[in-house]
Amino acid sequence: MKKIAILTGAGISAESGLGTFRAEGGLWAQHRIEDVATPEGFARDPRLVVNFYNARRAQAAKAEPNEGHRALARLEEAFGGEVIVITQNVDDLHEKAGSQKVMHMHGALKSALCAACDHRWPAPLVMAPGDICPACNSPAARPDIVWFGEMPYDMDEIFEHLASADVFASIGTSGNVYPAAGFVAEARRAGAQTVEFNLEPSLQGSQFDDIRIGSASETLPVWVDELLGR
Known part of the structure; x- marks a missing residue:
């Protein structure tokens, strides 16, 4: 073997x-998947999406294996x-x-992705809409997460x-x-x-x-x- x-x-x-997608009372239960886990949701309300992943990032940082x-x-x-x-x-x-x-x-909560040039870098604990990409200087940072409709x-x-x-x-x-x-x-x-x-x-x-x-x-x-x- x-x-x-x-x-x-x-x-x-x-x-x-x-929490999992289906867990009651967790972060996912407070949001529709379409709003926080799709490219369309991010285009519609980037602040909502970024804040959602900020909360998940903070939660994961405290979790232990x-x-x-x-x-x-x-x-x-x-x-x-x-x-x-x-x-x-x-x-x-x-x-x-x-x-x-x-x-x-x-993808990974600890990573940020540039939607303009695909550069990746370590995400700060708190991201903000319009964060600047360190590689191309575009205000195009997003969580480095594969959303529904995107290829793993x-x-x-x-x-x-x-x-x-x-x-x-x-x-x-x-x-x-x-x-x-x-x-x-x-x-x-x-x-x-x-x-x-x-x-x-x-x-x-x-x-x-x-x-x-x-x-x-x-x-x-x-x-x-x-x-x-x-």
């Missing part, structure tokens, strides 16, 4: 106090081959836990990892949204063993060889110990 490809979704971050994040970092450190974490999450909890190879397919990042590289993985794990994701919902089929076609970790089976559950039900902070340490022969 040489490569383990891991997809993580909102479920693993929810255990660290970061849980035992699920730490187990994946421990796997990367101790495994003899390659461990790639492909995350739909925009927080940095994997990095805080110690994971080195993390691909943020939906690094898809070619992600599919290369899926095609060469011996094991594919999906953690805390609903299996509702493509392209990530198709990752398990891609990995299966390449011959990977597939395992899902979730509070309940996802819509793609029938495609997994193994399904582990429970919180990621409880199920992932056990799985990692199995992989490492402990």
Whole structure:
């Protein structure tokens, strides 16, 4: 076994106090997705969108990784081959836990993006509409987040990892949204063993060889110990 490809979704971050789309009472519950997570929403009311991500950035800065994040970092450190974490999450909890190879397919709260020249730079804790790009001086800064209707990042590289993985794990994701919902089929076609970790089976559950039900902070340490022969 040489490569383990891991997809993580909102479920693993929810255990660290970061709300999912569907959580009641959280940041998402106070806004329509169309208003804060689409290019059209940003064009309509950039201040609302920037303030929404400022709030998410502040929340994420205070959050701490849980035992699920730490187990994946421990796997990367101790495994003899390659461990790639492909995350739909925009927080940095994997990095805080110690994971080195993390691909943020939906962008990152800690990054700013220039809508004019595509330059990226570390985002301040509080962004403002019309912030200046340090590369081209355009007042075109936006959160470096992939919104609905935009193409996720690094898809070619992600599919290369899926095609060469011996094991594919999906953690805390609903299996509702493509392209990530198709990752398990891609990995299966390449011959990977597939395992899902979730509070309940996802819509793609029938495609997994193994399904582990429970919180990621409880199920992932056990799985990692199995992989490492402990």
